[in-house]
Amino acid sequence: MPHVKNPNAPRILRARNLARLGWLEHGFSTREGGISRLDGHAGILNLAAAAGDRPERVRENQRRFLQALSGKKILKSAPDPQLWPRELRQIHSALVWRDPRPRQAGDGLMTNRSGLRLAIRTADCLPILLADQRLRVVAAVHAGWRGTLARIAERTVGEMRAAYGCRPEDMLAAIGPGIGGCCYEVGPEIVQAFLAQFPQADAFLAAPDPDAMRMRFPNLFLTGTPPGHDYDARWNAESFARLDLKQANFQQLRAAGLGESAIEILPYCTACQPDLFFSYRREGEYAGRHWAVIGVVPDLPEQQLNSNASIHHSLKIASPPRKGGEPKDKSNVFNQKNLKKISKMGCIEQKFPLH
Numbered sequence: 001m002p003h004v005k006n007p008n009a010p011r012i013l014r015a016r017n018l019a020r021l022g023w024l025e026h027g028f029s030t031r032e033g034g035i036s037r038l039d040g041h042a043g044i045l046n047l048a049a050a051a052g053d054r055p056e057r058v059r060e061n062q063r064r065f066l067q068a069l070s071g072k073k074i075l076k077s078a079p080d081p082q083l084w085p086r087e088l089r090q091i092h093s094a095l096v097w098r099d100p101r102p103r104q105a106g107d108g109l110m111t112n113r114s115g116l117r118l119a120i121r122t123a124d125c126l127p128i129l130l131a132d133q134r135l136r137v138v139a140a141v142h143a144g145w146r147g148t149l150a151r152i153a154e155r156t157v158g159e160m161r162a163a164y165g166c167r168p169e170d171m172l173a174a175i176g177p178g179i180g181g182c183c184y185e186v187g188p189e190i191v192q193a194f195l196a197q198f199p200q201a202d203a204f205l206a207a208p209d210p211d212a213m214r215m216r217f218p219n220l221f222l223t224g225t226p227p228g229h230d231y232d233a234r235w236n237a238e239s240f241a242r243l244d245l246k247q248a249n250f251q252q253l254r255a256a257g258l259g260e261s262a263i264e265i266l267p268y269c270t271a272c273q274p275d276l277f278f279s280y281r282r283e284g285e286y287a288g289r290h291w292a293v294i295g296v297v298p299d300l301p302e303q304q305l306n307s308n309a310s311i312h313h314s315l316k317i318a319s320p321p322r323k324g325g326e327p328k329d330k331s332n333v334f335n336q337k338n339l340k341k342i343s344k345m346g347c348i349e350q351k352f353p354l355h
């Protein structure tokens with residue numbers, strides 16, 4: 001177990017770029033600091049209905065998370081319903097709403113109303129948070145493979161432009177913890193759909209771990225590899241590939257006009273960091289759910305924002321991770337002495353700093 005000052009406080013991850021904005025509150029939850037018991041573990045911070053958990057525990061976990069996020073006491077007896085974030089009924093779509101009704105169907109939500117928090121629930125899918133620094137507009141996006149394919153990140157930027165007059169050059173984005181390209185193997189239909197939809201799909205599709213038998217005897221497996229070419233899993237109609245959703249969404253945000261340095265990718269993989277995250281792929285229907293929350297919080301003294309939660313800054317990955325090596329630009333690696341290993345796809349295993 002990681003060592004933290006208060007083991008009962010939820011551990012919250014924040015993006016470095018958004019954390020600089022004093023008027024904005026945001027955070028990505030981890031498993032730590034709740035009262036649920038899931039999969040034989042106690043003290044779990046599950047933030048949405050999940051098989052094997054109780055609604056009253058989920059509610060208490062939410063209260064603790066919001067308290068840690070805001071640094072303000074939230075009473076157990078009479079919690080102010082206004083403090084709870086607005087959530088959607090997520091349907092893996094490209095639907096984006098301005099100030100949506102509670103539980104409205106969709107996967108992107110945005111607001112410029114101070115005090116209104118927005119939340120996305122995930123367990124492997126990517127949460128993406130956006131902020132317009134000039135107009136103080138915020139948005140939260142749920143992007144799994146379907147939403148990514150439907151270009152929900154790009155769509156949300158477009159909706160922010162249309163609804164509020166936002167300019168992409170004023171926007172910042174944080175791509176939160178989700179399943180990484182290291183772990184997310186997808187089937188041929190998804191591979192083909194991404195290749196058809198995105199001309200730059202090469203940047204976020206990689207062959208699965210090599211299979212020695214297939215590479216040695218390709219004809220046995222009808223690989224579909226054209227004569228004279230090396231084996232490439234993507235030519236095979238039956239082939240699988242690893243999909244890097246973070247890179248796919250990074251590319252979408254770039255295409256929508258955001259600057260490269262305005263987009264931060266948090267270097268966590270939900271599938272290969274079981275101590276910190278839930279993973280639907282790993283745990284199935286018993287997986288808990290994370291929250292990614294963002295809101296405009298006026299008149300909140302900045303020192304209060306960080307008072308009750310440990311902050312993790314993230315590794316900025318400005319260019320697609322290189323195969324077999326560390327990300328090129330290491331100047332932004334925070335707390336480098338605590339990084340144990342950077343895997344092929346830029347995923348970090350981290351030894352936790354003391355707080």
Ligand SMILES: [Zn+2]
Pocket residue numbers: 179180181182183269270271272273347
């Ligand atoms: Zn991984």
